[in-house]
Amino acid sequence: MNDRADGIILKEMDYREHDVMITVLSEQYGKIAFTVSGARKMSSRNKGSVLPYTKAEFEFDYKPHRTLFHLKRARTLKLYRPLHEDLTLSSAAAVLIGTADALTLSGEEDDDPKAKLQLLEQALDLLAEKEPCDLVIACYLSEMMQLFGVGAEVDACVHCGKPEAVVFSSDEGGFLCHECAGSQEPMTKEELMRMRRIVRGGITHYSQVRQLVTPSPQDAFLLHEMLVRHAGIRIGAYQLYRKLNRYA
Numbered sequence: 001m002n003d004r005a006d007g008i009i010l011k012e013m014d015y016r017e018h019d020v021m022i023t024v025l026s027e028q029y030g031k032i033a034f035t036v037s038g039a040r041k042m043s044s045r046n047k048g049s050v051l052p053y054t055k056a057e058f059e060f061d062y063k064p065h066r067t068l069f070h071l072k073r074a075r076t077l078k079l080y081r082p083l084h085e086d087l088t089l090s091s092a093a094a095v096l097i098g099t100a101d102a103l104t105l106s107g108e109e110d111d112d113p114k115a116k117l118q119l120l121e122q123a124l125d126l127l128a129e130k131e132p133c134d135l136v137i138a139c140y141l142s143e144m145m146q147l148f149g150v151g152a153e154v155d156a157c158v159h160c161g162k163p164e165a166v167v168f169s170s171d172e173g174g175f176l177c178h179e180c181a182g183s184q185e186p187m188t189k190e191e192l193m194r195m196r197r198i199v200r201g202g203i204t205h206y207s208q209v210r211q212l213v214t215p216s217p218q219d220a221f222l223l224h225e226m227l228v229r230h231a232g233i234r235i236g237a238y239q240l241y242r243k244l245n246r247y248a
């Protein structure tokens with residue numbers, strides 16, 4: 001058979017004495033998992049290709065309707081070395097792959113794994129290029145939430161449809177006008193415009209967003225809180241990222 005798939009490793013866990021299990025977001029088959037025999041041995045030929053954040057080509061025997069396979073071999077395509085050498089970048093990358101894992105269905109259930117893999121790869125590329133972590137995370141969260149069906153509304157008030165906005169509400173899922181905001185503290189015009197540009201641009205149009213906004217941890221925080229409230233999904237790595245960067 002010797003089927004092949006390109007993908008990015010989302011997580012790795014010990015599996016039996018010398019083996020590991022990895023979860024991969026692949027272009028061809030969506031989110032799938034592999035058991036990797038002997039990967040914890042120094043002599044393993046796959047040892048360097050099964051690290052989290054790594055993009056690799058995986059060789060295995062594919063069988064429909066399964067999501068766990070035995071890995072024959074892996075060939076590294078991108079190692080993302082800076083993400084393994086810098087604690088801040090590593091924690092930010094963990095947020096990205098945690099989001100990809102949480103918002104991607106397994107195997108054939110996912111209808112567009114190629115798009116999600118492209119978004120993740122673009123976001124990891126930006127981190128490796130040492131773009132501002134807060135902005136990369138916010139843009140990635142925003143676009144993945146749109147794909148997942150819980151995207152933020154930033155064109156008008158989510159309640160009454162008025163074009164004026166005074167606050168972004170994580171509870172309500174987007175902008176609120178003065179009347180609908182009630183006692184919530186208004187945001188500045190700069191904060192509102194920054195959130196609008198992030199949500200509209202996402203990671204796909206990151207370069208344009210980067211030219212127009214000053215990165216702030218507030219945006220990713222609000223979007224993550226919205227994800228928790230509207231999808232019941234909390235990205236554990238995001239809490240660690242905030243603590244490491246003294247936002248909590």
